[in-house]
Amino acid sequence: xxxxxxxxxLGTTTAxxxxxxxxxxxxxxxxxxxxxxxxxxxxxxxxxxxxxxxxxxxxxxxxxxxxxSAVQAxxxxxxxxxxxxxxxxxxxxxxxxxxxxxxxxxxGAAAPQSIVPKDASEYAADIKQFVDQxxxxxxxxxxxxxxxTVAAAKANPKIHFVGVDQSPVCVDPQGNPDTTFAxxxxxxxxxxxxxxxxxxxxxxxxxxxxxxxxxxxxKSIGAIGGTTLCAPCVRYIQGYDMGAKSVxxxxxxxxxxxxxDFSAAAxxxxxxxxxxxTTFISTNKPDVLFQVAGxxxxxxxxxxxxxxIYGIGVDVDQYVSLxxxxxxxxxxxxxxxxxxxxxxxxxxxxxxxxxTLSAGDVLFNANNDGIGVSDFHDKASMFGPEVTQALNTALxxxxxxxxxxxxATGCGDAKTPLP
Amino acid sequence: MSAPxxxxxxRGGVSRARVWSLVAVPLAVIVGSAVLGAAVILLSxxxxxxxxxxxxxxxxxYEAMIQGAIGDPQEWAALDFHSxxxxxxxxxxxxxxxxxxxxxxxxxxxxxxxxxxxxxxxxGAVIVGVWLHDAPAPLAIAGATIAGMAFGAAWGFVxxxxxxxxxxxxxxxxxxxxxxxxxxxxxxxxxxxxxxRSPQAITFDVGNAAFPVIPFLQPNGHLxxxxxxxxxxxxxxxxxxxxxxxxxxxxxxxxxxxxYAGMRPRLITVATMTFSGMLxxxxxxxxxxxxxxSMTSSFGTTVGFDSIAVALLARSNPLAIVPAxxxxxxxxxxxxxxxxxxxxxxxxxxxxQAVILLALVTSPVIRRLLHAxxxxxxxxxxxxxxxxxxxx
Numbered sequence: 001x002x003x004x005x006x007x008x009x010l011g012t013t014t015a016x017x018x019x020x021x022x023x024x025x026x027x028x029x030x031x032x033x034x035x036x037x038x039x040x041x042x043x044x045x046x047x048x049x050x051x052x053x054x055x056x057x058x059x060x061x062x063x064x065x066x067x068x069s070a071v072q073a074x075x076x077x078x079x080x081x082x083x084x085x086x087x088x089x090x091x092x093x094x095x096x097x098x099x100x101x102x103x104x105x106x107x108g109a110a111a112p113q114s115i116v117p118k119d120a121s122e123y124a125a126d127i128k129q130f131v132d133q134x135x136x137x138x139x140x141x142x143x144x145x146x147x148x149t150v151a152a153a154k155a156n157p158k159i160h161f162v163g164v165d166q167s168p169v170c171v172d173p174q175g176n177p178d179t180t181f182a183x184x185x186x187x188x189x190x191x192x193x194x195x196x197x198x199x200x201x202x203x204x205x206x207x208x209x210x211x212x213x214x215x216x217x218x219k220s221i222g223a224i225g226g227t228t229l230c231a232p233c234v235r236y237i238q239g240y241d242m243g244a245k246s247v248x249x250x251x252x253x254x255x256x257x258x259x260x261d262f263s264a265a266a267x268x269x270x271x272x273x274x275x276x277x278t279t280f281i282s283t284n285k286p287d288v289l290f291q292v293a294g295x296x297x298x299x300x301x302x303x304x305x306x307x308x309i310y311g312i313g314v315d316v317d318q319y320v321s322l323x324x325x326x327x328x329x330x331x332x333x334x335x336x337x338x339x340x341x342x343x344x345x346x347x348x349x350x351x352x353x354x355x356t357l358s359a360g361d362v363l364f365n366a367n368n369d370g371i372g373v374s375d376f377h378d379k380a381s382m383f384g385p386e387v388t389q390a391l392n393t394a395l396x397x398x399x400x401x402x403x404x405x406x407x408a409t410g411c412g413d414a415k416t417p418l419p
Numbered sequence: 420m421s422a423p424x425x426x427x428x429x430r431g432g433v434s435r436a437r438v439w440s441l442v443a444v445p446l447a448v449i450v451g452s453a454v455l456g457a458a459v460i461l462l463s464x465x466x467x468x469x470x471x472x473x474x475x476x477x478x479x480x481y482e483a484m485i486q487g488a489i490g491d492p493q494e495w496a497a498l499d500f501h502s503x504x505x506x507x508x509x510x511x512x513x514x515x516x517x518x519x520x521x522x523x524x525x526x527x528x529x530x531x532x533x534x535x536x537x538x539x540x541x542x543g544a545v546i547v548g549v550w551l552h553d554a555p556a557p558l559a560i561a562g563a564t565i566a567g568m569a570f571g572a573a574w575g576f577v578x579x580x581x582x583x584x585x586x587x588x589x590x591x592x593x594x595x596x597x598x599x600x601x602x603x604x605x606x607x608x609x610x611x612x613x614x615x616r617s618p619q620a621i622t623f624d625v626g627n628a629a630f631p632v633i634p635f636l637q638p639n640g641h642l643x644x645x646x647x648x649x650x651x652x653x654x655x656x657x658x659x660x661x662x663x664x665x666x667x668x669x670x671x672x673x674x675x676x677x678x679y680a681g682m683r684p685r686l687i688t689v690a691t692m693t694f695s696g697m698l699x700x701x702x703x704x705x706x707x708x709x710x711x712x713s714m715t716s717s718f719g720t721t722v723g724f725d726s727i728a729v730a731l732l733a734r735s736n737p738l739a740i741v742p743a744x745x746x747x748x749x750x751x752x753x754x755x756x757x758x759x760x761x762x763x764x765x766x767x768x769x770x771x772q773a774v775i776l777l778a779l780v781t782s783p784v785i786r787r788l789l790h791a792x793x794x795x796x797x798x799x800x801x802x803x804x805x806x807x808x809x810x811x
Binding site for chain 1: 487620624711715717718721722751755758759766
């Protein structure tokens with residue numbers, strides 16, 4: 001009996017260890033190993049390397065430096081509630097918090113505090129912590145916090161709430177979060193203290209498409225999105241298509257999506273992404289491949305590099321965040337389509353201090369440096385001055401509103417065929 | 420089983436030595452873990468670039484955690500008990516989960532699948548809750564709750580059945596069922612349960628099926644807290660006052676002896692796992708109907724895993740599970756304020772929990788240290804694991 005008890009104890013301990021590991025693997029949280037040094041360089045992308053001149057648009061990404069022009073509001077207390085995971089996730093959590101830090105510095109306020117919820121049932125309680133501590137600005141990260149943020153905004157009209165990627169804001173006529181998505185209420189007037197920041201992904205995709213068209217030799221480029229349900233992913237790819245065709249009208253652009261749902265395959269499956277991309281490349285023979293699929297996309301980039309074609313990253317400068325300079329796995333990245341979550345958050349905070357931030361959905365695009373395309377890094381010699389010229393022309397067109405980067409109907413809808 | 424149980428213990432009664440061992444070991448473990456947590460804070464502080472070393476940071480952290488969990492006198496004076504209520508809200512699912520795991524331990528089964536049963540329990544509650552969102556509240560609540568219990572029970576039945584009739588070890592099968600539950604939830608929330616117009620994966624609200632707030636537990640103390648207390652007493656009653664409970668404990672102590680005594684260990688195994696799954700399912704119901712009221716694809720908590728620690732800390736005693744869950748619930752409730760005031764990540768709570776767990780798994784060593792002088796009076800203190808210990 002003693003022996004069997006010992007065995008049971010051993011089994012118990014092992015099982016606890018297994019379950020602990022399993023628990024970690026099951027959550028969508030990224031590895032804790034994420035060091036913050038690399039991504040910070042990525043997002044503020046100020047790196048004035050020799051190549052910087054050839055990718056002028058990216059230089060604009062450096063905003064957020066404490067500027068003398070920002071209205072000073074040293075008494076504002078800023079809190080950030082992230083989505084589950086960790087603060088240094090090389091994703092939204094990290095860049096939003098960095099943006100909040102930059103914004104706080106610019107207005108002379110104390111550094112922001114953050115709460116990382118342990119699970120989804122904690123969102124509301126964590127927002128309430130900041131409310132109870134009399135914070136003035138509460139930033140929440142990601143769609144999953146939308147309802148709790150809207151409810152908190154309604155209950156605390158004196159506190160400013162900023163949601164990252166919670167658009168379209170949808171409320172009922174009383175200003176409560178509308179869980180049926182009928183969206184009968186006008187969030188702008190019902191919740192003047194709530195702003196959702198969202199991005200013109202199609203413009204970033206358009207710029208990436210220009211780069212892809214110049215890089216392509218066989219007039220065939222590709223793009224892979226995580227899921228057809230992710231409207232921002234679709235917008236990236238629609239812009240990419242139009243951008244490439246603005247350079248080479250007869251270029252062949254093929255697009256595919258890893259899956260049609262929000263399962264792990266869409267954004268959290270690098271191995272699956274690699275397999276998918278390998279097949280995609282052999283079938284369609286593109287020589288440039290744009291990924292819009294989160295961590296699944298890292299596998300897509302890996303496949304592209306392995307197959308000897310060029311890769312284009314997404315959201316942040318992935319050449320930097322994936323360490324492509326030293327890691328040949330990702331050495332084929334020529335640029336990334338960027339969405340400036342960091343500078344957008346910083347701007348929002350500065351505008352709250354100045355009293356100029358509008359309520360409801362606030363779009364970040366070329367006009368307010370919300371999007372861009374990354375530095376070419378070691379691929380700078382591939383691109384002549386005509387590329388920079390084309391990018392600048394496109395940016396100017398976006399700013400003036402003359403250049404359309406998304407189909408007039410069906411923008412963000414995967415069912416709309418690429419023109 | 421070599422340990423001769425004193426007569427009162429068999430009926431859940433208490434002797435002084437029993438109380439001592441029930442209280443002293445967990446207390447020593449908790450205090451020790453807090454000290455180790457403080458050491459982790461002190462040691463990791465210098466690793467953060469640009470941060471000034473504060474030798475009392477651990478004190479600030481624990482202060483904030485406690486304040487977040489119970490509030491402060493100023494709030495109490497204003498009759499504002501929201502921090503305490505928040506602790507209770509965090510505690511309720513842990514009570515259900517702890518009961519689920521503890522009940523399994525009593526029968527000698529290690530239900531590590533509480534997490535999966537928790538998830539499908541919540542899934543059952545949201546499916547029926549959304550369906551009945553317009554129905555009269557009592558009907559909607561009962562329907563959603565029963566659905567969650569049934570889903571959890573089914574998720575516990577499968578590994579119980581496999582264990583009893585195919586010899587598949589429940590630790591392996593329940594872990595695998597956890598993954599099935601995670602994928603099932605993701606598929607349903609992004610597919611058939613998704614609000615059609617929503618740009619992202621989220622279900623409708625459960626409407627009338629939501630647990631009502633108990634009037635004296637404002638602002639958010641819901642019905643689930645009451646149910647958790649009732650469940651703790653109920654499970655204690657089942658274990659120590661019913662024939663089935665006796666059979667469960669007897670099977671846990673020695674399947675061979677219980678078979679010899681005319682019991683049927685296989686049926687007991689199936690029934691225990693099903694009952695355990697139902698309790699874990701209730702934990703899911705409690706979070707879904709009491710807190711989130713709808714489900715996003717990020718739904719999925721650590722309740723199932725924390726429950727194992729709760730059950731071990733309480734040594735599977737249904738009544739001791741309540742204070743054990745209260746401790747863990749309080750730490751969770753206090754984690755938010757700790758992050759704000761001490762700028763210490765919530766992972767510290769995980770560290771403390773992990774140390775508690777580790778210490779409990781090795782508790783025979785600790786007990787031997789504590790009991791070095793009184794060993795003789797305890798008979799053979801040789802339980803090799805808290806699970807085996809709890810199964811007595």
